[in-house]
Amino acid sequence: AQHSFLISVEYCEDEVLSHEVIGSDVRIAYKPFSLIMDGIPYISLPNPPDTIPISSEHSILSSLLSLMEGGVVLSSREEGIYAERHSQAIVSWMGGTGDEMHVMERDVDPVMLFNRETFRQELDRFGRADGLQPQCGFSLWFGQDSPLSAPIFISIKLPWAQQLFKEAHD
Numbered sequence: 001a002q003h004s005f006l007i008s009v010e011y012c013e014d015e016v017l018s019h020e021v022i023g024s025d026v027r028i029a030y031k032p033f034s035l036i037m038d039g040i041p042y043i044s045l046p047n048p049p050d051t052i053p054i055s056s057e058h059s060i061l062s063s064l065l066s067l068m069e070g071g072v073v074l075s076s077r078e079e080g081i082y083a084e085r086h087s088q089a090i091v092s093w094m095g096g097t098g099d100e101m102h103v104m105e106r107d108v109d110p111v112m113l114f115n116r117e118t119f120r121q122e123l124d125r126f127g128r129a130d131g132l133q134p135q136c137g138f139s140l141w142f143g144q145d146s147p148l149s150a151p152i153f154i155s156i157k158l159p160w161a162q163q164l165f166k167e168a169h170d
Contacts, residue, residue: 003076006137006157007043012057013153016046020159028140028154029071029087040073045152061151064089064143072140074156075110079117081158082110087142092150095138113138119161127168136161 003024009017027042045068048061070086083104085091091104096114104111114137125131137157141150 002160004159005074005076006159008155008157009043009045010153010155011048011061012052012151014049014051016049017043019043024076025073027071027073027086030065030068042071045071057151060143064151068142068152072104073110074113079115080112081114081138081156083113083140084108084110089142091140091142093138093140095135114158114161120164123164123168126165134161134165136165 003022005021005026007017007019007021007026007028008015009028021041021043023041025040027038027040028045029042030045045065048058048065052058052061067089068087070088072087072091073084075082075084081096083093085104085106085108087106092101093104093113094101096119102111119134119136122131122134126133137155140154140156142152142154143150
């Protein structure tokens with residue numbers, strides 16, 4: 001499907017959730033009960049698992065989740081994948097449109113995280129053995145502006161992009 005997401009969530013480097021969303025929009029948030037009325041399907045971030053010991057990491061994770069009620073809304077459009085930050089927590093992203101790390105501003109116009117045309121161009125160059133492997137998704141992390149120290153890491157893969165890459169690679 002052109003509008004779908006494979007979402008994998010890690011807390012302190014342990015995967016706690018993996019989910020596929022078919023549709024053009026999804027909100028990733030912690031207990032977004034007050035947001036159900038906006039009509040956007042959502043993935044509710046789970047509570048910290050028992051496998052994370054009660055420590056400063058557990059405390060930081062719990063505090064961070066409390067700032068994640070508004071979460072992030074991803075929207076798949078014809079030209080690409082956009083995101084809007086509604087959480088109070090710091091949200092950073094990388095991939096899709098380059099290798100640089102970006103910090104997402106809160107409550108501003110949606111930012112493009114993945115450009116479909118750029119992907120197609122990179123895939124074409126890769127198919128001619130004239131370029132690097134294109135990225136089939138992007139990553140978000142919460143609470144820090146570095147993926148190395150972020151307690152919450154989310155990987156988003158785009159099944160349609162993965163399929164096109166597989167076809168070009170074969």
